[in-house]
Amino acid sequence: MAEIRIQNLNKAFAEFTAVKDSSFVVNDGEFFCLLGPSGCGKTTTLRMIAGLELPTSGQIFLGDEDVTFKRASARDIAFVFQMFALYPHMSVRQNIAFPLVSQGMPRVEIAERVAQAANTLHISHLLNMSVSGLTSGDRQRVALGRAIVRQPMAFMMDEPLGALDAEFRELMCQELRALHDRLHATTVYVTHDQREAMSMADKIAIMNQGVIEQLGAPQEIYERPASVFVADFMGSPSMNFIPTHTALARGATSIQLGSVAVDMPAVCDDVSQRQLLYGVRPEHIRLASDAPLRAEVVGVEYLGNCQVITLNTALNCVVRAKVDVDIRAVRGDQVGLELDASEMTLFDQASGRAIRTARDDLAVEAIGTRKAAHG
Numbered sequence: 280m281a282e283i284r285i286q287n288l289n290k291a292f293a294e295f296t297a298v299k300d301s302s303f304v305v306n307d308g309e310f311f312c313l314l315g316p317s318g319c320g321k322t323t324t325l326r327m328i329a330g331l332e333l334p335t336s337g338q339i340f341l342g343d344e345d346v347t348f349k350r351a352s353a354r355d356i357a358f359v360f361q362m363f364a365l366y367p368h369m370s371v372r373q374n375i376a377f378p379l380v381s382q383g384m385p386r387v388e389i390a391e392r393v394a395q396a397a398n399t400l401h402i403s404h405l406l407n408m409s410v411s412g413l414t415s416g417d418r419q420r421v422a423l424g425r426a427i428v429r430q431p432m433a434f435m436m437d438e439p440l441g442a443l444d445a446e447f448r449e450l451m452c453q454e455l456r457a458l459h460d461r462l463h464a465t466t467v468y469v470t471h472d473q474r475e476a477m478s479m480a481d482k483i484a485i486m487n488q489g490v491i492e493q494l495g496a497p498q499e500i501y502e503r504p505a506s507v508f509v510a511d512f513m514g515s516p517s518m519n520f521i522p523t524h525t526a527l528a529r530g531a532t533s534i535q536l537g538s539v540a541v542d543m544p545a546v547c548d549d550v551s552q553r554q555l556l557y558g559v560r561p562e563h564i565r566l567a568s569d570a571p572l573r574a575e576v577v578g579v580e581y582l583g584n585c586q587v588i589t590l591n592t593a594l595n596c597v598v599r600a601k602v603d604v605d606i607r608a609v610r611g612d613q614v615g616l617e618l619d620a621s622e623m624t625l626f627d628q629a630s631g632r633a634i635r636t637a638r639d640d641l642a643v644e645a646i647g648t649r650k651a652a653h654g
């Protein structure tokens with residue numbers, strides 16, 4: 280297995296730049312997700328790493344080797360697509376063995392490798408079956424088998440679960456992560472589904488219009504989003520943004536939302552008079568009858584283990600709160616809202632970037648402590 284290093288990678292298709300100055304490192308044995316909406320440049324980045332697309336500029340290293348202009352077949356990288364691309368006239372065994380047969384590997388070794396891959400994926404009992412009769416989940420396992428049997432330096436996976444229904448997808452997420460924990464294979468995984476990325480990745484690069492907006496561990500990105508785009512994309516329901524126009528001096532510990540002063544961690548910079556967004560996640564809003572920030576309940580969504588309450592605030596914006604099921608809320612209720620100051624994020628509306636507060640420094644320490652505790 281190997282580390283993958285990407286340096287200042289750009290890809291233009293005629294006038295259109297699909298990937299803009301991307302730099303990141305996928306550590307040896309890491310499960311790395313490229314996450315973002317459709318068209319943001321994930322697949323193009325993956326295809327450049329695999330050698331299926333040439334960059335316009337920049338460099339790609341696999342281990343110590345500069346592979347930027349090396350052919351795909353010379354890169355020792357295995358690719359798993361959303362479309363399983365299996366050979367329908369072949370058995371499961373023949374499909375898994377195919378890349379090794381193409382390499383001219385001796386038969387005995389092929390048999391051993393195929394048996395080992397099938398065992399890892401729990402599909403030994405399917406080896407003699409035709410792939411055409413398999414469920415989509417088993418077809419995906421066969422496609423994975425064909426990738427792992429090569430024992431490559433790295434895996435590239437492009438929305439490999441995209442064709443599965445929701446139930447299978449959840450199961451395959453768990454299986455893929457368990458497989459990764461067994462093989463410790465350096466993996467780059469493309470998805471537009473933030474839940475998939477959050478549940479599987481060691482590290483996420485979240486992309487927007489060809490640019491990496493933020494790089495980090497899932498928890499780090501969720502708790503300290505670098506921009507409105509990231510905060511909005513990660514989490515379901517997504518973060519609430521309350522607009523406000525104000526100036527904040529360095530060290531200020533409250534912010535004016537309409538006529539109500541709300542606590543916040545000390546800002547680390549001077550924020551001159553400008554449009555800001557007070558970002559708060561739904562799970563950090565509490566309903567409190569006597570709180571001065573007023574709102575009307577306009578929707579209640581019961582989700583079994585929690586409920587999502589939609590509220591029309593006196594600040595002329597709608598927010599959503601995720602609360603316990605035993606909180607009684609009915610459409611039309613007038614309520615007060617308490618915002619958890621320790622969990623808020625402040626954004627500059629014009630640039631969309633987060634403004635640093637004391638909370639960010641505390642969060643870095645907390646995440647560091649939690650990582651250390653988990654060993």
Ligand code: ATP
Nearest residue numbers: 292295297315316317318319320321322323324471
């Ligand atoms: P999706 O999940 O929809 O594939 P993505 O994030 O993987 O999205 P890419 O496939 O990398 O996005 O495409 C990024 C942009 O580059 C898109 O606007 C796409 O239309 C464009 N693009 C990709 N390949 C080509 C090509 N060969 N020629 C021209 N434009 C292309």
